[in-house]
Amino acid sequence: MSATWPIDEHEPYTAQLRSVRVASGRCGFTLFEIAISLVLVSFGVISILILFPMGIKAQENARFRIYAAAKALEIVESYNASHNANPAFEAEAPNAWDVHVTGRNLAPDLEARDSSYRFGMFPLPLTIAQRLDSDGDEIQTILSQGGYLYYSQPLATTGLSESGFTGANTQPPNDAQRLVMGIVGYAQNNALYAFPWKAWPYYAAYPSPPAFGNHQQSGWLPISAFKLPVSLPNMEHPSYLWEDTTDPDIRMVWSNIWPVPAFPTGAIPATYGGYYWHWLAQPYVPPTVQAPAPSPSPTVNPPNQPMASLQTATNYLACALWYATRKGLPLAFINGTAGLADVQGLFAQPPANLAQQVCALRFLAHAATTVSGYSSNPNGEPINPLAMTAGGISPAMRLTSAMITDYHEMCLAVGMRFAASYPYDWGAPRPLQRAIMTDNPLIEFDLLQPGNLLSGQTYAGGYQAQAWRPIAAQPIRNLGVSFTYPAWNLGAQGGNTLVSENPLDAGYVSFPQNPLWGDGEHDFTLFQHFAPAERCRQIVFWTVDWQSYEDCETAPSAPVDAGKYLLGAPVEGGNLNWAMTNPPFMDWQQFGYFNPEKVMVFTSSCLDLPTGSHVATEGTHDQANQGLGNAAIFNGLYGADRNANGLLDRGPVPTSVRLRAVQVGRFNYYDLRVPATIR
Amino acid sequence: MTMLRAHPRRRSAFTLIEMMIALVLGSAILYTTLAGMRVASQCYTIATRLSLENALIRAGFMKALDEVDFWTAYDDPTDPSLAFGGVNGGEVNRNPGLPFCPFANAPANFKPGGLPPMPNPDGTYPPIDGSLPPTNEAGLTGWNPTYNWSMSDPAVWTRANMGARGNNGNDVRFGYYGMFSGTYGQFPSGTSGLYYHYGAVTVPHQWLANQMDGLKNTLGYYGMIDYLPANTIFSYNCYKTANGQNADAVPYEFSYPAGPYTVNVFGDADGGTQVPRGLYRDTKDVSIALLPLRPQGASGAGNQATPVSSVSQAAAFLRQDYYTGQEATPANLSYFQDLTTSKSNLMGAQPANWPLVGTSVARYITADRYATVCRIGWISPTTGEHVDLSFTAFGTSLRGARQQRAQAPGGGWAQWDNGGAANASNLDTQ
Secondary structure (H helix, E strand, C coil): CCCCCCCCCCCHHHHHHCCCCCCCCCCCCCHHHHHHHHHHHHHHHHHHHHHHHHHHHHHHHHHHHHHHHHHHHHHHHHHHHCCCCCCCCCCCCCCHHHCCCCCHHHCCCHHHHHCCCCCCEEECCHHHHCCEECHHHHHHHHHHCCCCCEEECCCCCCCCCHHHCCCCCCCCCEHHHHEEEEEECCCCCCECCCCCCCCCCCEECCCCCCCEEECCCHHHCCCCCCECCCCCCCCCCCEEECHHHCCCCHHHHHCCCCCCCCCCCCCCCCCCCCHHHHHCCCCCCCCCCCCCCCCCCCCCCCCCCCCCCHHHHHHHHHHHHHHHHHCCCCHHHHCCCCCHHHHHHHHHCCCCCHHHHHHHHHHHHHHHHHHHCCCCCCCCEEECCCECCCCCECCCEEECHHHHHHHHHHHHHHHHHHHHHCCCECCCCEECCCCCHHHCCCEEECCCCCCCCEEEECCCCCCEEEECCEEECCCCECCCCCCCCCCCCCCCCCCCCCCCCCCCCCCCCCCCCCCCCCCHHHHCCCCCCCCHHHHEEEEEEEECCHHHECCCCCCCCCCCCHHHCCCCCCCCCCCHHHHHHCCCCCHHHCCCCCCCCHHHEECCCCCCCCCCCECCECCCCHHHHCCHHHHHHHCCCCCECCCCCCECCCCCECCCCCEECEEEEEEEEECCCCCCCCC | CCCCCCCCCCCCCCCHHHHHHHHHHHHHHHHHHHHHHHHHHHHHHHHHHHHHHHHHHHHHHHHHHHHHHHCCCCCCCCCCCCCHHHCCCCCCCCCCCCCCCCHHHCCHHHCCCCCCCCCCCCCCCCCCCCCCCCCCCCCCCCCCCCCCCCCCCHHHCCCCCCCCCCCCCCCCCCCCHHHCECCCCEECCCCCCCCCCCCCEECCECHHHHHHHHHHHHHHHHHHHHHCCCCCCCCCCCCCCCCCECCCCCEHHHCCCCCCCCCCCCCCCHHHCCCCCCHHHHHCCEEEECCCCCECCCCCCCCCCCCCCCHHHHHHHCCCEEECCCCCCHHHHHHHHHHHEEEEECCCCCCCCCCEEEEEEEEEEECCEEEEEEEEEEECCCCCCEEEEEEECCCCCHHHHHHHEECCCCCCECCCCECCECCCCECCCC
């Protein structure tokens, strides 16, 4: 605004008063503008500053990626290298649903094998897992498909028995427990861990006598079965001769007199022959010197006690010779002059009863070697003929050490070649001293015939049950009967009633008409070609602090697969309670069973206990979780000491809060379809 | 005369109110910014620390995996003086009985190439047949690194009596299996003494028994198991009587239920079992150890893991089994872990504010499993917290580790695939 008053330039005072202000535009910021700009700058600066804590997050995730890599390595190593034996479990039953050998508990899938109290991958309680969010809701997808999330075992991985570490607060905290892992992708239909109707392969030493063994339930043996007296030393249960179920003539190798007469108190008659008389003839006497005392020796044994002797040994051999001749074993083998050319000739044109000839050689070699313990005749021991109840007499011969060696060599050569050449001929047991992978037949369930299931009732409890039909890679020849249930015809379709006492009866039905089996010719999948993508699965790792939940230790264990309860196989007079308590739980011999959190589960409710309390866990008290009355402990309903510090822990986060699981790694792998280990 | 008018005055400064408001606002903004800067600084510090820790953990992880593959905690091919317990002065870890003994240093009957076998008790020697795979095994006792142990070869089938008990349980009523196979050429010798019943017979199979005996004496139990096939039955006939033999020539070592922690006794005798058995049955309750050069428990007097100061002492540790089964106590397991675990710091020297990182690897065979247990532990320099990461891994086998090493002490790593030239000799070759 220009000055409007007259300016008197001659008036100094006026000049001093003059204030010429040319307000043509602003020349500075207002405070408001400065404030706004500062706010905007602050927004920018603070936005950048917020990135700094994300660096911590990134480093933490990097840390868990290292953990994930280590745990993935461990999981795969354990899956491939840990043994898959369960020495003290039930493998046979008249029906598949009566024993837990075909379920998920023994499947050769990673999450099934590794989810064990010994191998360190424990299912996260379902109630906790269901509160976890993840990208793409992947965790909930796994859970909805029936899968579990898993967490790492709390103690250092050792591969050793957990008994020495249970509850010990001597280990540093395991950060890797904040990892959870899941398996993405579908498992395949696997080969059966064991064929429950007959847990083949049966193994026998080559050479060995006819197979026999303890059988607890004598009432379920075939009427014609030969049962050894219970009163014999070390005989807790009656034993019976099983191998004659494959061929009744084998009884003559056991005893040439049938029915087997009572054991004499005096000398064994010279007309008695067979393994039985030689084996039981002399009570066990520790040798006083390294050279065994020649028998009979009245100074060693009480008088009138039947003695193992040259007679009992040669008579045993006579019976074996009779059997070998009866089965048409080529003469060179019987004469003890056979060589590898004879073995090749035998397999070039195998007879229909090749399995029986294999067994004949096995018995022959065993009996001949037995004679070596008593004979001292440098010209060879005469083997006198012996009459057999089944007819005929045994051949006479003179046994030399060269013949003994030849029998032994041929027994092994023929037995090994038979096992390797005919894995689906179950007529002869597999050689114990050379177990190979083809001893285990490939049998799977026929999943492509859902309308043709086996059905019946469980022996324990009488519950309705169904099972897929088994199918094998090849038709099984000489299926026979199992050792445990020899009176059950394996051709029966379900049910638990005795059908036939003799597999050679007219009622016995063999493959392929056997109704037990599915359509192996069309539905067998274990040999089918596959694309890698069809069988690839992923181990996915997330990190989430699930242990911050207030119920991290009081939440019940994830549901335990019913197959993980070691159910007793049917016994005469048994019931559900018996099946639930026998065989006794033995952690060190039953790895595919029990709640994976077994060693850590609480044995009583601890909801009312204050945080930090000492709470009893099951540990290795094996029977504490067995039986109908201990279902809560078996299933981990009271929770578990999941960090193994011996205390009841509760986190600060209430159960109403959902946590975000951050993915830290994905690893591709392939499941096995057979229960194998790398070495 | 011009009248002066009062001009409206223009402000040239802030008022006090404005200043006060400005100060408050400015202070608020400054405080927020400074707080943010402070948090950022702390985050940076933490992130840097975590980054350092992660880098060290990764380095520890890689070091553990390197050890899994190269076994330097058990034998350092570049330092021939490195021996058990740090004892120098000629004690080397490549003597017979230790897992890195070159086969060229093996006992005479097990040297590569089939040298003369053990003499028969009467002093005679069976003839030597150098054909392989063995068709005539007489005299074949040495190690051949190229033979592949085919399961169809009759030589690899065990011929021990599978039903034979040990010396206090075998009355030999089913005959003498010692005449089918053994470490010797004839069974028995002479016309008197042991086993005279059938006179002397030539034993047709000596190869397998000598392989097992030779591997055991040269490498110890772990090495024997590592080299033998997975389906091996651990029993053979021999005249070796370290702990006696039974009437069927099966040694006490493989049959007598003396229990764990007994030198020269192999296998789990659970339930008094004495018959020949395979690896699972032999290790289901006991473990077979491999002793590193620096066991973590070898710290001196009062420690159960006695410091190993001699080859014979080390070999003794490798010729027994250790109880780790279902009733193993914390003391049992602690002792075993001290014996089998080698521990070392990631760095020999480091800044004081860096976390202390250590790695350890333990190797043993338990329940038919070759366990390689790795552990990375670190201690925070600020809080003192100790954290562990443990895992198992699989890598090079003992046999592979031996083939990595040149035969001569201090010869370093063996050279393989030399562009057409012959591979360098290693611990497995002659």
